[in-house]
Amino acid sequence: MPRKLLVSSFLFVALTCAPALAAPVAATLPRDRHKQVDVLFSQWNSKTLPGCAVGISRDGVLDYARGYGMADLEHDVPVTPRSVFSIASISKQFTAFSIGLLTQEGKLSLDDDIRKYVPELPAYEKTITLAHLMHHTNGLREQGQLLNLAGWRGDDVSTEADVLWALSRQRGVNFEPGTEVLYGNAAYTLLAVVVRRVSGQSLRAFTDERIFKPLGMADTHFREDHTELFSRRAWGYTSREGGGWRLSVSNSDHSGASNLFSTIGDLLKWEQNLLDGRVGGQALVAWARTSGRLNDGTATGYGGGLRLAGYRGLDMVSHDGMDGGYRTESLLFPAQRVAVVTLCNGGNIEAGELARKVADVYLGAHMKDEVPPAVKLADAQVSALAGDYWSPQTDEVVRLEFKDGALRQVGVPTAFVPIGNGAFRPGESMHVWRFSSPRGLSIQDFWPTTRNFIRLTEPMPSASALAAFVGQYRSDELDTSYTVRVADGKLAVRWPRRDEVVLDAVGGDHFVGSLGAVTFTRATSGGINGLMISNRRLRRLRAERLGGEVSIDRAIPAPLSQ
Template identity: 90%
Template sequence: MPRKLLVSSFLFVALTWAPALAADTLPRGRHKQVDALFSQWSSKTQPGCAVGISRDGVLDYARGYGMADLEHDAPVTPRSVFSIASISKQFTAFSIGMLAQEGKLSMDDDIRKYVPELPAYGKTITLAHLMHHTNGLREQGQLLSLAGWRGDDVSTEADVLWALSRQRGVNFEPGTEVLYGNAAYTLLALVVRRVSGQPLRAFADERIFKPLGMTDTRFREDHTELFSRRAWGYTSRDGGGWRLSDSHADHYGAGNLYSTIGDLLKWQQNLLDARVGGQALVALVRTSGRLNDGTETGYGGGLRLAGYRGLDMVSHDGMDGGYRTESLLFPAQRVAIVTLCNSGNIDAGELARKVADVYLGAHMKDEVPPAVKVAETELSALAGDYWSPLTDEVVRLEFKDGALRQVGVPKAFVPMGDGAFRPGESTHVWRFSGPRELSIRDFWPTTRPFIRVTAPKPTATALATFAGQYRSEEVDMTYTVRVVDGKLALRWPRRDEVVLDAIGDDHFVGSLGTVTFTRAASGGINGLTISNRRLRRFRAERLERAEAVRAASTAGN
């Protein structure tokens, strides 16, 4: 056994045999405190949540709040079935680990060994890169959106593979950064099928779910499939009321697993006692990936490994349509918490951590640095637009209601001294260095640098020089840029037009993220790039007039 895996196995054994939290050390009145946390969702007129807490595999509390099905007046219960969204990833990773354990693949294998349809990017992308989000692949949903898919369109594994196979580049060289994305786990699900001969749905059911008695858990491969006791996902409707909000993806691996709090608590216990898979495999998924320089990523096999308030914690969240989910496991205390919600307005992760505070608060410490006083003149001086030369993202800051805020984000920044701020009560750090530089460090260990944009914004006359048509062969799409009411707007077939706000230095921002226009040596505009957190410098070339006419004719514009 490799030394790293051996060390991880010893650590796993130590945690497995750590004494469970004694029943008499749990706080009295904890169930009433949990009910109070969810009280605003305990209604017959709105969706809600199911919460489950176990101690050393023994259920301590489970309850539903709100409605699973508003149309048929069905309440949420502990047996309600939810889409668990990205919590699904750990089961995909575990399946890959099982195949590695059997010698059918290696984590160091090139993904193109199993998916030769993918292009060669010049650097090998391994299965480990995919598992740990160090692969650099562009986000699958955003590629399909740029190809003309709408949010309610059906997407398949073949559609995702079509988009990925056309890409000419990646966000970064594999192993140099860590960036969470879904494409990697869709590919891992494909690897399971091609190596085992079984779809991931059948493989996981036979090898994981049935042995653990997870009878209400299965991957969904058809968006029209129905589930008994299903909790439908909802988002609020403008003007009041609710509307259904569910994924139309007919592929899985990154998400699309349905389950209950009871089944997920059984799985959490398996991450302690390794009844299925064995200690070495559980140690594998509970071991952090590393960058090429040795930096730990804080992400194992579909599991986040960051602690919480001084305690070791294994977790993952999920967000898909109207579903918001969170699973937390505290290995040393052997306490597991699962929160599954069916409203896009609910922060399941915050609720789960508040439940953890109730159960384990006596063992925790406060890790959030105290706020310091900063003059309003200093705060207002930091407002402005900042661009990242690493990722091509733009963040916009404003001074509003006496605090520094990110435009469009309700939580204010809390000053911590020495130019550092945190958004709300998070442990993320935004640090200003002088009047022009900003660095952002969130959950991931890759710090993103930003530079304040001070260049003047283009005049109304100059805006017209950006107008035209731009072509991307990577998604087989032509984009039209035009001037509308003194602003640029970007449109393409089947999608709503995106209005762009000018920042300066040929940078614009809109709902897509950052749109940066590029120039030839002559100074003329020759293309544009689109960048956001999970998609970096996606390029479209400007078309000459004759090409643009042909492209418009083909697209039917």
């Protein structure tokens, strides 16, 4: 690590970790704060529901920890503060810190080309560096969606080799490295590979030796085998259609992006390390808490596996997680030296929202109301904005409807709140959806890269016109063929080992379904010559049309070789 960075990092931590700042917090803490926290989680304090564990520390001292709901519905085991959860994407900061430790020792540089360590990857037109991976500015397509489109089912086992197979076949990227920010998991799976190939240890062994044991995090480990058993596990659940719950856990045998298991107590020890640098030192902690930047100098708001956005006027370091039925959130307020960790095992539990409400209880006296106030608009003005919008930038489609007196994304319950000048915020978030006359829409969320859309006004294809899209399409990048047919007046697409996906027409050659947006492409003659599949984390994956039309009955799914 350059000496200049070490010095500036030391100063950064010294300024943000001063113990003197903790005193005002103690003076303003509500006496009934534990009772207020219990009220927040009361909905999940049941013997028939999954639930959460929550922990709060002040200046490294545990202030409150409690479990709500059930860790194991099948065996009537309640959640306790010692329950072990999959913490999902909170895992990323430990992978990043491992890279930082190796950087500190001079064993690698963040400016290194990823192909120096993973030569299996293709030589893209522009170099992808370790820094691009760490800060989500790499442009790689999302690993889970690639495997999905190659025929993996949700409950299939996926390995590091499977991810490398998919990534090594890709000829395209979402964008030129360094020009945008797009959160994804492939980058951190690759960083885990780098840790192993540079250190000679698996990510589990490296983090056990270098991070978890020194910090006394005895209940924390990266899982390398989905069949591994360990005590006090909280199982992940999602709701079952018609009532009840179903088990929802990942079968992945790769780590780096996820697959770390831990407890609230262990994670609070880690949050304290992000203040005092007991492991790694103050300079490395500051490095992890420093934002990456785009090529034009724009801060990404993301450090070493850490989100760096503030909350209600306070500096905050955080990360959320979502994997199967697990929903997790960790928050750290450095100046106030307060940390909140919420680990939940129900897919419909808003762990991030709950964690912020806990922070409101503890730090409300120090916070500001930053959510833009609502303005009144006539229903006719709002309903006129409903429709389908397509992005020439990403090839995504977003669908908006006017429902129950508010504008909403189709399939998403959150109401859009008008805040003036053509802008709306989804619920209480700080995200901004801005409409411009006559057809434009821009979306600004946590990430600094704005996504731009235009309203689709092309006519819907007639029932007879749908026949032109029917046929087989081949993706060499995934070694997979897709069969498109007409079913009940709509297009449907099917590929090996996956259920058929029905596509809704949204205008012209654009369609949407559960796999994202599907845009058919045309040759200069006007005939359909291919299709592209796009969604937020995967853009323009192309499949070329094969000669002739193919009936769905002739498309016999072949077994997928793994």
